[in-house]
Amino acid sequence: MLRSLSAFKYRLLIPLLLTIALILGYPLAFSFWVSLHDYRLTAIDQAQWVGLEQYLTLLTQNASFWNALRNTLVFVGIAVSLELALGLWLALLLHRKTTLFRNFFRSALLMPMFVTPIAVGLMFRFLLNSQLGIVPSVLRAFGVEMDWFSARNALLTLALIDVWQWTPFMVLLLLAGLESLPEEPFEAAKVDGASPWQTFWHLTLPMLRPTIMAAVVIRMLDAFKVYEYVYAITRGGPGESTETIQYHIYRVGFLYFRLGEASAMSYVLIAIILVLVVVLFYALRRESLAQR
Amino acid sequence: MRLLRRELPILLLLTFALGVVAFPYAWTLLASFKTEAAINRPLSLEFVPTLSNWRAVLFESKVPLQVRNSLLTGALTVSLSLLVGAPAAYAFSRFNVGGTRLRFAILVAQMLPPATLIVPLFLILYSLQLLDTVWAVVAAHLTFILPLVTWFLIGFLDDLPRDLEEQAMVDGCTQWQAFYKIVLPAIRPGLAAAGLFGFILSWNDLFYALLLTGKSSATLPVGIAGFWTFRGIEMGRMSAAIIVAVVPMVLASFFVQKYLVRGIGGGAIKG
Numbered sequence: 001m002l003r004s005l006s007a008f009k010y011r012l013l014i015p016l017l018l019t020i021a022l023i024l025g026y027p028l029a030f031s032f033w034v035s036l037h038d039y040r041l042t043a044i045d046q047a048q049w050v051g052l053e054q055y056l057t058l059l060t061q062n063a064s065f066w067n068a069l070r071n072t073l074v075f076v077g078i079a080v081s082l083e084l085a086l087g088l089w090l091a092l093l094l095h096r097k098t099t100l101f102r103n104f105f106r107s108a109l110l111m112p113m114f115v116t117p118i119a120v121g122l123m124f125r126f127l128l129n130s131q132l133g134i135v136p137s138v139l140r141a142f143g144v145e146m147d148w149f150s151a152r153n154a155l156l157t158l159a160l161i162d163v164w165q166w167t168p169f170m171v172l173l174l175l176a177g178l179e180s181l182p183e184e185p186f187e188a189a190k191v192d193g194a195s196p197w198q199t200f201w202h203l204t205l206p207m208l209r210p211t212i213m214a215a216v217v218i219r220m221l222d223a224f225k226v227y228e229y230v231y232a233i234t235r236g237g238p239g240e241s242t243e244t245i246q247y248h249i250y251r252v253g254f255l256y257f258r259l260g261e262a263s264a265m266s267y268v269l270i271a272i273i274l275v276l277v278v279v280l281f282y283a284l285r286r287e288s289l290a291q292r
Numbered sequence: 293m294r295l296l297r298r299e300l301p302i303l304l305l306l307t308f309a310l311g312v313v314a315f316p317y318a319w320t321l322l323a324s325f326k327t328e329a330a331i332n333r334p335l336s337l338e339f340v341p342t343l344s345n346w347r348a349v350l351f352e353s354k355v356p357l358q359v360r361n362s363l364l365t366g367a368l369t370v371s372l373s374l375l376v377g378a379p380a381a382y383a384f385s386r387f388n389v390g391g392t393r394l395r396f397a398i399l400v401a402q403m404l405p406p407a408t409l410i411v412p413l414f415l416i417l418y419s420l421q422l423l424d425t426v427w428a429v430v431a432a433h434l435t436f437i438l439p440l441v442t443w444f445l446i447g448f449l450d451d452l453p454r455d456l457e458e459q460a461m462v463d464g465c466t467q468w469q470a471f472y473k474i475v476l477p478a479i480r481p482g483l484a485a486a487g488l489f490g491f492i493l494s495w496n497d498l499f500y501a502l503l504l505t506g507k508s509s510a511t512l513p514v515g516i517a518g519f520w521t522f523r524g525i526e527m528g529r530m531s532a533a534i535i536v537a538v539v540p541m542v543l544a545s546f547f548v549q550k551y552l553v554r555g556i557g558g559g560a561i562k563g
Contacts (some may be wrong), residue, residue, distance in 0.1 A: 005562060008467050009382075009383045009386075009387040009389050010389070012379040012380060012382055012383035012389075013380050013383045013390075014374050015375075015376040015379065015380065015385070016377065016379070016380035016438070016442065019372075019376050020398075020401065020438070020439075023413075023431055023434050023435050024401055024404075024409070024435055026412075026416070027409055027412035028408070028412065029412050030412040030416065031411055031412040033406065034411060034412065034415070038389075044415075050437060080407075085492065086548070090309060093302055093305065093306060094306075096302070097296070098298075098299060099299065099303075099306070100302075100303050101303070103307075103418070105306045107546060108310055108313070108314075108547065109309060109313055110313070110549060111313055111317075111542055111545070112313055113545075114492055114541045114542055114544070114545035115496070115537075115538050115541055115542065116495065116497075116498065116513050116516075116537055116538070117496065117498065118513045118516055118517050119500040119513070119516055119534045119538055120316075121522060121539050122516065122517075122519075122530060122534060123317075123319075123320050123534060125520065126319075126320070126323070126405050126527065126530075126531075127316055130330075131528065132332060132334060134319060134334045137334045139333045140422075141335070157516060164312070164313075164316075169312075169500055172549075172553060173553065175554070176553040182419065205536050212351075222403075223406045224405060225407075226497070227406075227407075227498070227499050231502075231517065232496070232517065232520070235547060244495060246405055246407045246499075247408070249407040249408075249410075250407065250499075250503075253410070253411050254414075254503060259411050259414075259415070261410050262407075262411050263412070264503075265407075266405070266407050266408035266409075266411065267408070268406060269407065269408060270405075270408055273403075273405070282493045290499060
């Protein structure tokens with residue numbers, strides 16, 4: 001009986017493990033092998049072993065790569081912090097039991113997160129276009145001249161588009177977090193005459209912290225993958241001012257056909273993301289220990 | 293009266309937020325009924341509505357083919373994910389195979405940036421001569437949808453009382469029968485929610501589809517991306533195609549929203 005149970009539970013798992021090995025494990029291993037070669041799409045049969053050379057040039061000499069990484073970090077930083085602030089505020093409003101049409105707003109405000117990002121990118125390219133766009137036209141009528149996609153503004157504009165699309169995701173998670181909080185502390189605070197601001201600062205925020213951290217980590221990892229807005233609107237420009245890491249790897253690998261270099265970049269990217277995740281999780285754990 | 297005075301500002305704020313959310317859609321919908329000349333005058337409110345963009349998109353473009361490709365890709369990806377993911381989720385939930393660590397490893401797989409997988413996938417699919425087929429995109433989409441669907445289902449299975457299967461096995465079912473005759477039907481809403489969410493993700497993907505498809509297997513996002521060719525020239529048609537891509541997913545979202553939080557938090561809450 002026991003043996004048949006353990007055989008049964010592993011048999012359930014085999015299809016998943018095989019599929020994962022096939023579509024994730026093997027490609028990742030292959031990609032590492034490619035990263036050790038001068039591997040060009042234009043000359044696949046002439047791949048040459050170069051060892052760690054591509055990693056070394058990448059880490060020491062490749063200004064474009066580091067520029068793309070910096071752009072991505074700026075993008076993620078701006079987008080996720082705005083999403084958190086706005087998302088928390090909306091979640092609090094939608095959590096209040098007396099808010100009118102609460103359920104309607106809850107579903108309707110989530111709309112952007114289910115839409116393909118390329119469509120979102122193109123819609124905003126259209127809305128913000130300096131000739132065709134309604135937003136610059138209206139601003140011009142008020143005497144404000146603004147180029148949303150200039151070298152100075154473009155990255156910020158892309159981050160704001162991300163805020164439009166993904167704040168709903170924050171709202172969704174934070175609302176769920178708010179709903180799962182126990183009610184007694186809040187009733188006690190009310191009895192003690194705490195102001196709404198005090199309640200928020202000393203009760204809601206600390207109790208919501210695990211949800212906030214989880215939501216921020218998920219959003220950060222997701223924002224790291226930003227590609228569609230760049231592809232739809234700026235293609236990395238003006239100059240390289242909006243070139244993000246995912247777009248950069250795409251460009252090197254599939255526009256310049258340097259697959260070996262692109263693979264080396266993706267391994268460096270994995271390493272960076274892993275470091276980020278580990279740091280975040282340690283911060284999270286230290287905090288939850290400190291609270292006890 | 294006092295209630296109204298307190299609630300009115302909040303209602304206005306939320307209405308404003310809704311306006312910000314809805315305006316891009318509304319403007320795009322409007323543009324799909326405008327001529328290119330009318331699109332070039334964003335501030336003039338008067339225009340003669342035209343169906344020419346819709347006619348062009350629905351009857352003279354590749355959009356119908358791309359919709360078909362997207363449907364097929366999504367359906368295949370989701371079916372395979374459920375087929376492979378559901379038994380595994382059952383093993384994680386009931387027998388805790390591999391412990392919490394393996395559970396989270398599955399989730400981490402979902403977080404890998406597509407940029408890290410595209411090069412090897414492209415080369416492997418090229419040597420298998422599968423580029424520009426539906427299967428190429430399905431394989432790529434499985435890399436993130438299979439882990440997600442599995443993660444979702446773990447959550448739903450954790451919530452299911454164990455007595456159900458135990459009772460079935462007392463009644464003479466084998467473990468396997470108990471799983472597919474009793475457990476699977478009991479989590480039907482979970483299967484539907486996970487499947488629908490997986491489908492939305494597959495339908496929305498641009499990155500993999502752009503690089504792994506060609507003319508015959510291009511999905512709708514690839515098609516939409518192709519409309520912005522010359523500045524403003526195909527604006528109206530692009531708007532119509534965007535509406536085609538967006539509206540079905542917004543409608544589908546109303547069915548999954550309820551389950552989404554449970555799915556995302558799913559496998560983690562128990563641990």
